[in-house]
Amino acid sequence: YYRMRGYNVLQPMGWDAFGLPAENAAMANKVPPARWTYDNIAYMKRQLKSLGFALDWERELATCKPDYYKWNQWIFTRLFKKGLAYKKTGVVNWDPVDQTVLANEQVIEGRGWRTGALVEKREIPMYFFRITHYAEELLAALDGLPGWPEQVKLMQKNWIGKSEGVRVGFPYSLDNEKRVLWVFTTRADTLMGATFCAVAAEHPIAASAARKNPEVAAFVEECKRGAVMEAELAQIEKKGMPTGISVTHPLTGEKLPVWVANYVLMGYGEGAVMAVPAHDERDMEFALKYGLPVKPVIRHPLGDKVPAPWKAEYAEYGSLINSGKYDGLGYQPAVDAIAADLEAKDLGEKQVQWRLRDWGISRQRYWGCPIPIVHCTSCGDVPVPDDQLPVKLPEHLVPDGTGNPLAKMPEFYETKCPQCGGGARRETDTMDTFVDSSWYFARFCCPDQPKSMVDERASYWMAVDQYIGGIEHAILHLLYSRFFQRVMRDEGLMPGVSEPFSNLLTQGMVLAESYYTDASGRREWVNPADVSVERDAKGKILCAQRTSDGAPVVYDGIGTMSKSKNNGVDPQSLIDKYGADTARFYTMFASPPTNTLEWSDESVDGSYRFLKKVWDFSAKFSKAKCAETFDRKIRYQIHLELKKANDDIERQKFNTVASGCMKILNALEELPDWDATSREGLSILMRLLSPIAPHMTHHLWRELGFGEDVMRAPWPVPDPAALEQDEVELVVQVNGKLRGSIRVPKAADRAAIEELARANPNVQRFVAGQNVKKVVVVPGRLINLVV
RNA sequence: GCCCGGGUGGCGAAACGGGUAGACGCAGCGGACUUAAAAUCCGCCGGCCUUGACCGGCCGUGCCGGUUCGAUUCCGGCCCCGGGCACCA
Numbered sequence: 068y069y070r071m072r073g074y075n076v077l078q079p080m081g082w083d084a085f086g087l088p089a090e091n092a093a094m095a096n097k098v099p100p101a102r103w104t105y106d107n108i109a110y111m112k113r114q115l116k117s118l119g120f121a122l123d124w125e126r127e128l129a130t131c132k133p134d135y136y137k138w139n140q141w142i143f144t145r146l147f148k149k150g151l152a153y154k155k156t157g158v159v160n161w162d163p164v165d166q167t168v169l170a171n172e173q174v175i176e177g178r179g180w181r182t183g184a185l186v187e188k189r190e191i192p193m194y195f196f197r198i199t200h201y202a203e204e205l206l207a208a209l210d211g212l213p214g215w216p217e218q219v220k221l222m223q224k225n226w227i228g229k230s231e232g233v234r235v236g237f238p239y240s241l242d243n244e245k246r247v248l249w250v251f252t253t254r255a256d257t258l259m260g261a262t263f264c265a266v267a268a269e270h271p272i273a274a275s276a277a278r279k280n281p282e283v284a285a286f287v288e289e290c291k292r293g294a295v296m297e298a299e300l301a302q303i304e305k306k307g308m309p310t311g312i313s314v315t316h317p318l319t320g321e322k323l324p325v326w327v328a329n330y331v332l333m334g335y336g337e338g339a340v341m342a343v344p345a346h347d348e349r350d351m352e353f354a355l356k357y358g359l360p361v362k363p364v365i366r367h368p369l370g371d372k373v374p375a376p377w378k379a380e381y382a383e384y385g386s387l388i389n390s391g392k393y394d395g396l397g398y399q400p401a402v403d404a405i406a407a408d409l410e411a412k413d414l415g416e417k418q419v420q421w422r423l424r425d426w427g428i429s430r431q432r433y434w435g436c437p438i439p440i441v442h443c444t445s446c447g448d449v450p451v452p453d454d455q456l457p458v459k460l461p462e463h464l465v466p467d468g469t470g471n472p473l474a475k476m477p478e479f480y481e482t483k484c485p486q487c488g489g490g491a492r493r494e495t496d497t498m499d500t501f502v503d504s505s506w507y508f509a510r511f512c513c514p515d516q517p518k519s520m521v522d523e524r525a526s527y528w529m530a531v532d533q534y535i536g537g538i539e540h541a542i543l544h545l546l547y548s549r550f551f552q553r554v555m556r557d558e559g560l561m562p563g564v565s566e567p568f569s570n571l572l573t574q575g576m577v578l579a580e581s582y583y584t585d586a587s588g589r590r591e592w593v594n595p596a597d598v599s600v601e602r603d604a605k606g607k608i609l610c611a612q613r614t615s616d617g618a619p620v621v622y623d624g625i626g627t628m629s630k631s632k633n634n635g636v637d638p639q640s641l642i643d644k645y646g647a648d649t650a651r652f653y654t655m656f657a658s659p660p661t662n663t664l665e666w667s668d669e670s671v672d673g674s675y676r677f678l679k680k681v682w683d684f685s686a687k688f689s690k691a692k693c694a695e696t697f698d699r700k701i702r703y704q705i706h707l708e709l710k711k712a713n714d715d716i717e718r719q720k721f722n723t724v725a726s727g728c729m730k731i732l733n734a735l736e737e738l739p740d741w742d743a744t745s746r747e748g749l750s751i752l753m754r755l756l757s758p759i760a761p762h763m764t765h766h767l768w769r770e771l772g773f774g775e776d777v778m779r780a781p782w783p784v785p786d787p788a789a790l791e792q793d794e795v796e797l798v799v800q801v802n803g804k805l806r807g808s809i810r811v812p813k814a815a816d817r818a819a820i821e822e823l824a825r826a827n828p829n830v831q832r833f834v835a836g837q838n839v840k841k842v843v844v845v846p847g848r849l850i851n852l853v854v
Numbered sequence: 855g856c857c858c859g860g861g862u863g864g865c866g867a868a869a870c871g872g873g874u875a876g877a878c879g880c881a882g883c884g885g886a887c888u889u890a891a892a893a894u895c896c897g898c899c900g901g902c903c904u905u906g907a908c909c910g911g912c913c914g915u916g917c918c919g920g921u922u923c924g925a926u927u928c929c930g931g932c933c934c935c936g937g938g939c940a941c942c943a
Contacts, residue, residue, distance in 0.1 A: 670880035803924035
């Protein structure tokens with residue numbers, strides 16, 4: 068479409084090829100992930116070619132090839148030297164039987180997917196990218212992205228999660244040493260209502276309490292067990308235990324008890340919170356459960372008291388009560404006054420807090436880009452120098468599911484320190500595959516450049532004018548790419564380009580039913596194409612079995628098509644049966660691209676029939692026998708549809724473009740004979756249809772004698788003269804209900820319209836004997852008589 | 855649990871800044887052509903009521919309520935489904 072509009076269009080394709088699914092397939096089939104991956108690339112490339120997407124294959128790249136991932140490693144060493152990549156401990160899921168780290172996806176109901184063993188948390192050293200360095204810019208720049216869906220920008224905003232609040236210190240002494248427990252709160256106005264503090268299990272206070280009290284130690288251990296996913300943590304029962312330590316309220320001097328609680332996250336803020344049960348739902352739940360005091364300090368819409376159960380109004384802003392000198396102040400004045408008083412005592416100040424955490428990129432897995440670090444006992448962690456890059460990943464290994472194969476391979480990890488030349492150990496962790504996918508779009512601009520990550524050609528093409536991806540990438544992938552673009556900018560690689568994608572289209576997910584067998588004790592996902600289902604009268608699934616061997620399968624509900632659930636539908640069957648143009652047309656016609664879609668190819672026949680009708684109609688057409696006259700009515704319809712179709716392309720509603728093509732053909736079929744309308748209409752139809760069904764329209768365009776190449780023809784635009792109308796149809800309503808319609812001259816005035824409307828017999832039935840209080844006329848649309 | 859979306863005929867959907875709900879298709883039903891089938895063409899196709907037939911009426915966009923001359927569209931509350939929650943990518 069844009070090429071026909073005269074633009075210089077670059078449409079590349081490549082393969083995001085590292086990652087867990089390749090390792091799993093490798094284990095299942097006992098072949099190296101590399102081979103499995105390259106075979107799949109070959110299959111998919113053939114399929115994409117058969118669909119005729121006009122891709123520039125000279126720019127093809129794969130993230131698992133050394134000439135690509137070399138630059139992951141190169142940029143990592145640059146970030147490491149700047150302190151934007153650094154090492155600290157991180158928490159992972161540990162399978163105690165396989166002695167291996169599990170991805171969140173591999174933890175099913177708290178157990179390892181292969182072993183069924185209860186998963187434990189484990190702290191290990193990892194490398195992190197300091198994405199928080201760019202938090203403020205990543206947030207602020209969202210306002211400068213008019214081509215992004217509001218929904219995605221909102222999700223990113225909430226994810227980055229800037230909150231302005233107050234850091235409050237609660238002094239205490241431990242082992243005769245004066246210390247301060249710091250908490251962050253966005254509700255400093257409720258500080259006078261704080262009745263206890265709660266800390267995370269990993270907090271130093273919890274650790275010291277655990278040393279003295281075995282009960283606390285047992286509870287801390289309990290909290291540390293289990294998986295690491297936030298969704299899971301948020302749903303567990305809120306539990307806590309007193310540490311026996313108390314802190315001093317910074318303003319009242321009161322003693323407040325400190326509890327360890329499983330709902331406090333070490334990763335956010337200070338890993339500790341002040342609890343105000345009167346005005347926070349979670350705190351109230353906790354206080355009621357453990358008999359802790361509740362002290363209201365805000366006048367809320369329901370009054371001064373906060374009787375259980377919790378009501379949302381308790382959390383609303385209001386003026387302060389029971390707060391001594393702060394009584395009567397509203398939210399902001401109260402926060403200002405309290406922050407000032409805390410600052411005077413050195414026990415607090417206003418603070419900005421981010422929800423965004425730094426990006427942990429270490430993976431204890433084989434099929435990924437090696438992290439270019441050498442561990443030397445005398446020099447520490449040394450980045451691999453440029454002239455030794457890339458650190459190549461051996462491609463012949465078959466993982467067995469127990470730990471990282473690289474760590475069992477001395478010829479990989481035994482090395483020399485680049486600094487002192489002494490014996491050293493190479494890092495065996497690989498990078499998160501999100502690193503690979505955070506900058507590939509820029510490499511497409513210059514995939515053959517051997518000397519640098521990107522060159523000046525990237526500055527010509529970037530930013531990407533139209534990026535397309537699933538809505539599931541709304542946060543992580545898109546945020547990491549925005550971070551990487553800034554990293555590359557600040558390395559001087561693409562000066563002035565801060566955002567990678569000017570316009571973003573987020574596709575809806577394609578959903579399908581998924582099924583598994585668990586005969587072997589663990590889930591084996593069965594493709595829906597291999598499942599026979601019995602349903603009741605309402606379509607609900609009664610039972611299902613694998614078609615190939617009759618094994619019973621469990622229905623796991625409807626969800627995203629994914630590699631992990633093996634519920635994808637291969638478009639090849641559609642291409643084989645109907646051809647590429649029908650597959651493409653149907654995909655466009657089925658629904659707008661942003662919709663989620665439950666996949667069904669039941670109605671492909673309609674798309675096939677339409678294209679066949681276009682073919683047959685064109686075959687019958689004879690240019691020589693055309694009259695030189697236009698059919699005004701049909702020409703109007705065609706140009707109206709063309710106008711709508713052009714609007715719809717801009718709105719990215721391709722399903723109505725496809726139906727517009729159908730309407731144009733329907734209109735053409737009403738013409739009694741070939742004439743100028745047929746000729747012009749066919750020419751418009753071919754061009755409108757060419758981005759959707761290029762193979763067929765390319766052929767027909769020539770056969771019809773319109774020219775050599777439809778894809779080089781100018782994009783059709785409606786003729787304003789064809790859209791002129793002398794009369795319009797108006798709907799007549801009485802009290803907002805449809806009672807009839809009238810045809811009026813385009814220039815008719817209000818009085819004339821009203822007179823015609825009142826003359827309509829059905830309208831008279833509903834107006835008769837009643838007083839018309841008001842007449843609403845919407846030009847070109849309707850007249851409403853209010854009685 | 856938290857954040858973001860979605861819910862319209864039997865099905866996919868349309869209605870673009872409140873203005874004719876269901877365009878365009880699929881499936882279905884009836885008919886034409888045919889020895890027959892396929893293909894193709896024509897007609898009907900949200901529910902209920904009224905009518906001999908037209909004409910027409912009432913209800914209807916997940917549920918409850920509100921704003922408005924008028925609500926699929928705006929507002930409040932709820933239910934269900936999907937996406938994300940930092941190691942699937």
